[in-house]
Amino acid sequence: MLQAIIFDVDGTILDTEQAILQSLQRTLREETEKEYALDELRFALGIPGKDTLRQLNVDDLETVHQKWSAAVLDFSQEVSVFSNMEAVIQSLASKPLQLGIVTSKTRQEVTDEFDPFELSNYFTQIISASDTVQHKPHPEPLITCLELLQVAPEDAIYIGDSIYDLQCAKQAGVKFALALWGAKTTKGYEEADYVLQEPTDILTII
Known part of the structure; x- marks a missing residue:
């Protein structure tokens, strides 16, 4: 029985x-003096920022990661909640379900980049x-969230947009x-287990 x-977050709710690609492109230009096309950086979507920088062989990982995180905020006008997603989350919150988040964002990035959209209160746990x-x-991360929600893996669904999300779910025993x-x-x-064409499709799987 579905309980959670x-x-x-990125590419799923927001x-x-x-914002991610343009801020990364600018940070790399300023910090490494290398110019990347946005398509060359698309692999960065959905994976932790430091993993991205490691794959790009960036030397001063901590400093560049901090500058990239700060630069994302300069492109906040490019970020939006996907159409109908807020209404879907509100609808789910009214049902006997627990809602959680598992994101590759750091805690500070969640505070800076997700909390302003005023959706955080709908989620019992944010990992x-x-x-x-x-x-x-x-x-x-997903197992940690499930433990805090006190929900068994077989009673949960993880919604994401990247291969990392799929692999995380499968290894955790979650749909x-x-x-x-x-x-x-x-x-x-x-x-x-499910292919959702648009956010409202989430309501068809509960």
Whole structure:
């Protein structure tokens, strides 16, 4: 019996693609003097920021990560809640379900980039990259959220838009629903239990 729905944030609740990519592009230009096309940086979507910088062989990881996190806020006008998502979350909150978040954002990034949209109060637990040793695609963040919600893996669904989200869910024993509005493709997501075309589709799986 479904007892919990757990959400990713970037690409699932919030349309953050342009803010993430443009701020990363600018930070890399300023800190490494290298110019990247936005398409070259698309791999960064859905994975922890430090993982992105490691893959780009950035030297001063901590400093550059802090500057990138600060730069994202300069592009806050590019960020929005996906259409109908707020109404869906409000509807879910009125049902006998617990809502949670498992995100690759740090706790500070959740405060700066998610809390302003005034959706945080709908979620019983918010697990950020600051709360666990291991990060997605490792199952620890999702298992931690389930333990705090006191919900068994088989009674939960994780909604996300990246391969890391899918792998995290599968390793945790949780059903996975693909947010197609963020992923934009079903290729590579053959193991998804549900493919959601738009946020209102979430209401059809509960």
